[in-house]
Every structure is written in C-alpha cells, then in structure tokens.
Amino acid sequence: MSLYVTRSYWVLFVSFVLLSFANGAFAMQEPLKGPAMVTVAGQIEQTNRGAFDPFEDGLAKVHDLTFKQAFAFDTDSLEALGMKALTVRYPKWPDGYRFEGPLLSDVLKAVGAAGKSVRAVALDGYSASISMQDIRDYEILLAIKKDGNYLAVGGRGPAWLVFPRDKHEALKSRDDSQWVWSVYMIIVE
Numbered sequence: 001m002s003l004y005v006t007r008s009y010w011v012l013f014v015s016f017v018l019l020s021f022a023n024g025a026f027a028m029q030e031p032l033k034g035p036a037m038v039t040v041a042g043q044i045e046q047t048n049r050g051a052f053d054p055f056e057d058g059l060a061k062v063h064d065l066t067f068k069q070a071f072a073f074d075t076d077s078l079e080a081l082g083m084k085a086l087t088v089r090y091p092k093w094p095d096g097y098r099f100e101g102p103l104l105s106d107v108l109k110a111v112g113a114a115g116k117s118v119r120a121v122a123l124d125g126y127s128a129s130i131s132m133q134d135i136r137d138y139e140i141l142l143a144i145k146k147d148g149n150y151l152a153v154g155g156r157g158p159a160w161l162v163f164p165r166d167k168h169e170a171l172k173s174r175d176d177s178q179w180v181w182s183v184y185m186i187i188v189e
Contacts, residue, residue, distance in 0.1 A: 034074040037158040038107075038142065041067035042188035045112025048072060063125045065185065071111045078144055078159075081106045086141050086164055090176065099143035099162045105135050107142055108188065115188040120161055120180040123153065128178045129189070130161070138171065139164050142183070156181035 032048075039049075047069040054061050081102035089096035108118065118135070121127045130140070141162040144151055151157025160181040165171040 030077075032072060032074040033076050036072035037075055037078060037144065038183060038186060039070050039072045040107065040111045040113070040186045040188065041065075041070035042118075042186075043113065043115040044069075044071060044188055045114065046071055046110065059123065060185065063121060065121065065187070067187075073107070075144065075150070078102055078107070078142070081110055083145075084139070084141060086139070086143075086162060088162060088164070088166055090165070092176075097146050098148070099141055099160070100145040100148075101141050101143040101159065101162075104130075104140040104142045104161065107186070108135065111188075113188040117189050119187045119189060120178075120183045121185040121187065122180050123182040123184055126180065128161075128180050130178055138168060151181075153182070159183040 049070050049072050051068050052060060052066040052070075057065075060066070078101065083100050084103055085098060085100050087096055087098045104118075113132075115132065117129045117131045119127050119129045134140070141164075143160045143162045144158065146156070146160075151160055161179055161183060163171050163174075163179060165174070
C-alpha cells in the first residue's frame with residue numbers, strides 16, 4: 001500500500017473520530033425551544049450561551065452574579081436528562097408530595113461540572129451550597145413538577161431542590177435550608 005493511500009485512510013479516520021466526538025459533545029447545545037428555566041454557570045465544560053449580560057440577565061445582576069459562560073436549560077432539555085420521581089413527606093407540610101425532575105447529578109454531568117460544591121440561587125436571592133459529596137451520596141432531585149403539575153413561579157418554581165429524606169436517616173435530622181425552591185441558577189464552585 002502506498003504512503004498516499006495510508007495517509008488518506010488516516011485522514012479519513014481522524015476526521016470520522018473528530019466528527020463523532022463533535023456530534024456527541026455538542027448534542028445538548030441545540031437552541032432552546034422555550035424560555036430558560038435553570039442556568040448553570042461556574043466551573044463547567046459544556047456551554048450553550050455566552051457571558052453574563054447586565055441587561056439580559058437582570059435578575060443575576062440584582063443578585064450580584066456574573067459568569068463568563070453558562071448552560072441554560074429549558075423544560076424540554078431538563079426532561080431529556082431523564083425524569084425521576086420522588087415522594088417526600090416533610091414534617092412541616094400538610095401532606096406528602098410526588099416530585100419529578102432530573103437528578104441534580106445528571107444536570108451537573110450534562111454540563112461537565114468540575115467543582116467541589118454547587119450554590120443554588122432562588123429568584124429572591126436566597127442561596128444555599130451543597131457539596132459534591134452530598135450530590136454523589138444522595139439522589140437530590142431538581143424538581144420541576146409536583147403532583148404531576150409543573151412548578152410555577154410563585155408556587156416554588158421554576159425548580160426546587162428536593163432531597164430524598166425519607167430514604168436516608170442522615171437527611172431526616174437536617175433542616176430544610178438546602179431545599180432551595182424557585183431555583184433559577186446553579187453556580188458550580
């Protein structure tokens with residue numbers, strides 16, 4: 001076989017591999033079909049939007065949040081990560097509720113998160129940090145539905161971090177300060 005033929009096959013092979021990688025790596029970067037529900041920023045590898053814009057990201061500006069790049073999820077892209085269900089009864093609640101949404105760990109995996117913790121930020125500016133160890137140890141849900149209905153803004157939406165407290169004794173003694181509701185941004189730190 002000539003050197004030219006060998007080189008041609010090599011170029012073809014490398015091109016195939018690069019195109020295959022690009023198709024897999026950027027599969028989540030399709031344009032959003034609806035409004036961004038949750039934006040993940042900070043130490044992430046995958047992005048689908050640019051840097052903080054003081055006008056477009058008005059709420060982040062009010063909360064003194066800035067970022068160089070981020071990944072915005074709409075409802076369809078959150079559901080595409082795989083919806084999990086979790087029924088939880090919290091002592092202060094009038095009843096138990098069934099929550100649905102992707103696992104927080106799946107959201108972070110989709111963006112290539114590489115930090116030691118995440119900070120979930122609510123619409124009112126409240127935020128709480130959660131260690132990556134807790135995210136690995138517990139199936140924390142980024143709930144977008146409660147009892148089959150999407151969480152509405154003003155009704156704890158667009159997303160709510162829900163811990164599987166009924167499945168883990170260690171979680172039953174914790175307060176609910178990390179159960180951030182009205183989550184619109186997650187910062188990987």
